[in-house]
Amino acid sequence: MHLAVDRHPGGMLVTDHRGGTEVVPAAAFPAYVVAQEGRSTPPRWVWSDTALWYPPLLRAGLRVERCHDLRLVEAIIAGAEGRAVRSFAARPRAALAMPERQSAALFDLEAEPREAERTPPAAELHAEQLAALARASTRAPGALALLAAAESAGALAAAEMTFTGLPWSAEDHERLLVEALGPRPAAGERPVHLAALAAEVERQLGVRPGSLAIDSPPELVAALRGAGIDVATTRSWELQRQRHPAIAPLLQYKTLSRLMTANGWNWLDEWVRDGRFRPTFVPGGVVTGRWASDGGGALQLPRQVRSAVRADEGWVLVVADAAQLEPRILTALSQDAEMARAGAGVDLYQGIVDSGAVDSREQAKLGMLGAMYGGTTGQSARVLPRLQRVFPRAIAYVEEAARAGERGETVRTRLGRTSPSPGEEWRERQLLAAAEGAGESERRDARTAARGQGRFTRNFAVQGTAAEWALAWMAGVRRRLWSAEGGPLARQPHLVFFLHDELMVHAPAARAEEAATALREAAADAGRLLFGDAPVTFPVTVATVQRYSEAK
DNA sequence: CGTGAACGCGCC
DNA sequence: AGGGCGCGTTCACG
Numbered sequence: 001m002h003l004a005v006d007r008h009p010g011g012m013l014v015t016d017h018r019g020g021t022e023v024v025p026a027a028a029f030p031a032y033v034v035a036q037e038g039r040s041t042p043p044r045w046v047w048s049d050t051a052l053w054y055p056p057l058l059r060a061g062l063r064v065e066r067c068h069d070l071r072l073v074e075a076i077i078a079g080a081e082g083r084a085v086r087s088f089a090a091r092p093r094a095a096l097a098m099p100e101r102q103s104a105a106l107f108d109l110e111a112e113p114r115e116a117e118r119t120p121p122a123a124e125l126h127a128e129q130l131a132a133l134a135r136a137s138t139r140a141p142g143a144l145a146l147l148a149a150a151e152s153a154g155a156l157a158a159a160e161m162t163f164t165g166l167p168w169s170a171e172d173h174e175r176l177l178v179e180a181l182g183p184r185p186a187a188g189e190r191p192v193h194l195a196a197l198a199a200e201v202e203r204q205l206g207v208r209p210g211s212l213a214i215d216s217p218p219e220l221v222a223a224l225r226g227a228g229i230d231v232a233t234t235r236s237w238e239l240q241r242q243r244h245p246a247i248a249p250l251l252q253y254k255t256l257s258r259l260m261t262a263n264g265w266n267w268l269d270e271w272v273r274d275g276r277f278r279p280t281f282v283p284g285g286v287v288t289g290r291w292a293s294d295g296g297g298a299l300q301l302p303r304q305v306r307s308a309v310r311a312d313e314g315w316v317l318v319v320a321d322a323a324q325l326e327p328r329i330l331t332a333l334s335q336d337a338e339m340a341r342a343g344a345g346v347d348l349y350q351g352i353v354d355s356g357a358v359d360s361r362e363q364a365k366l367g368m369l370g371a372m373y374g375g376t377t378g379q380s381a382r383v384l385p386r387l388q389r390v391f392p393r394a395i396a397y398v399e400e401a402a403r404a405g406e407r408g409e410t411v412r413t414r415l416g417r418t419s420p421s422p423g424e425e426w427r428e429r430q431l432l433a434a435a436e437g438a439g440e441s442e443r444r445d446a447r448t449a450a451r452g453q454g455r456f457t458r459n460f461a462v463q464g465t466a467a468e469w470a471l472a473w474m475a476g477v478r479r480r481l482w483s484a485e486g487g488p489l490a491r492q493p494h495l496v497f498f499l500h501d502e503l504m505v506h507a508p509a510a511r512a513e514e515a516a517t518a519l520r521e522a523a524a525d526a527g528r529l530l531f532g533d534a535p536v537t538f539p540v541t542v543a544t545v546q547r548y549s550e551a552k
Numbered sequence: 553c554g555t556g557a558a559c560g561c562g563c564c
Numbered sequence: 565a566g567g568g569c570g571c572g573t574t575c576a577c578g
Binding site for chain 2: 217236290297463501
């Protein structure tokens with residue numbers, strides 16, 4: 001939908017592509033709509049903050065095709081230039097001052113007058129940002145501008161996903177809870193299955209019924225030790241190594257207790273309305289460029305409850321997952337031809353096995369994850385030398401990123417997102433340890449801190465570039481679905497969920513194939529956008545299902 | 553008493 | 565003893 005916007009006595013006059021008009025109240029309208037970049041392209045709205053301005057437009061039945069999010073782009077540029085973000089962008093929700101030629105009455109300048117005075121008008125900020133993006137030194141010309149566009153497109157998608165919501169069957173969710181936990185208990189009470197498990201743990205530990213505070217880690221550890229079980233913490237992985245009849249019911253208790261507290265009845269009451277879960281996504285919420293979420297735990301949706309994510313009657317969920325995204329990103333970043341060969345099929349880990357580097361898919365996976373996260377022990381460390389022999393360039397890439405971090409340097413993603421510098425404290429510690437007369441413990445602490453920073457930068461390059469690929473993918477899917485046809489967002493195929501390397505489209509059943517094609521084509525485009533014609537593929541698996549739990 | 557760190561665990 | 569998160573609970577502290 002192409003929108004034109006003009007000032008109007010009652011607010012802002014918005015004209016859609018069919019000539020229909022609507023007046024949007026001034027209080028609900030963004031500071032600036034800008035930049036007609038040519039007749040052939042739709043307008044790009046330039047505003048301080050998509051998350052602030054877009055939702056009211058969506059509620060008014062309007063959609064914005066392209067935008068430039070000044071707050072998100074400021075964060076990217078500031079990071080690349082190694083400086084702090086300007087004040088308006090540091091605030092969680094950022095309005096901008098009005099330009100002088102527009103009516104100040106549209107906005108409440110009294111709220112924060114000094115901030116308003118300090119903040120350059122949007123048009124000016126936009127021009128400055130475009131210049132900064134253009135002069136940024138990145139591997140490929142225009143990379144940072146591409147990142148700015150992708151980040152902004154992601155912000156639009158995030159607002160739209162919150163607006164339409166994820167189709168959620170509260171009824172199925174309830175049923176699942178009752179089955180696992182028992183009927184909903186009164187407030188403060190334990191569901192019957194949970195109570196039974198707690199009692200069984202007490203029995204097996206030989207303590208008086210009702211005397212064990214099972215939810216208190218210190219007390220639980222004490223009780224376990226009292227029963228002769230040698231544990232230092234109550235972590236599941238540590239419990240799993242023990243042989244004792246109390247362990248099985250305890251582990252089950254922990255799993256169900258988690259379900260209850262994280263995604264139980266309270267969660268359902270708070271987050272699901274009218275058959276939709278409406279999480280708030282936070283684009284750029286993670287330093288690496290990944291999204292975060294705010295409330296509802298959208299990015300930690302446990303597998304246990306995914307059967308409650310259910311398409312509307314006559315609709316389907318088209319769920320796409322980028323297969324082994326991060327190792328493929330590393331392959332492209334490092335231009336490792338041998339690993340590209342291993343990734344030619346749909347299963348890169350199997351390809352690594354077939355190359356002869358390792359013996360099993362599990363080893364390949366563990367080894368690659370260890371290489372990308374900086375694992376130094378266990379199985380992953382053991383297979384690393386074997387991977388290094390066959391894929392020297394890929395391994396060298398992450399090793400170099402780690403060394404840079406250990407030296408206190410920053411690293412960059414493919415499109416130029418820059419890792420934050422280690423803090424002043426970190427640098428002081430390194431200087432102290434390097435100084436004459438430094439003690440052994442000081443040197444050890446500094447070394448530990450340096451290695452920690454190395455693990456961070458090692459992972460930043462890969463995770464951050466994967467996030468960029470995912471943004472480009474999402475933007476491409478959105479554009480394809482968009483151009484398919486006009487009409488209200490919720491009446492045509494639309495994105496409903498994003499999870500780092502997964503996208504979900506809710507679509508009328510008859511248009512499922514169209515959505516699947518969009519997901520596949522946009523993935524191929526994203527690879528070309530980031531890496532040109534490098535011989536690296538980014539296959540996606542696409543499943544058309546009724547419930548999220550039926551995918552993969 | 554309220555606040556915040558620490559824990560533990562869910563996701564990628 | 566592995567990178568990035570969010571969130572609910574417990575517990576120490578002011």
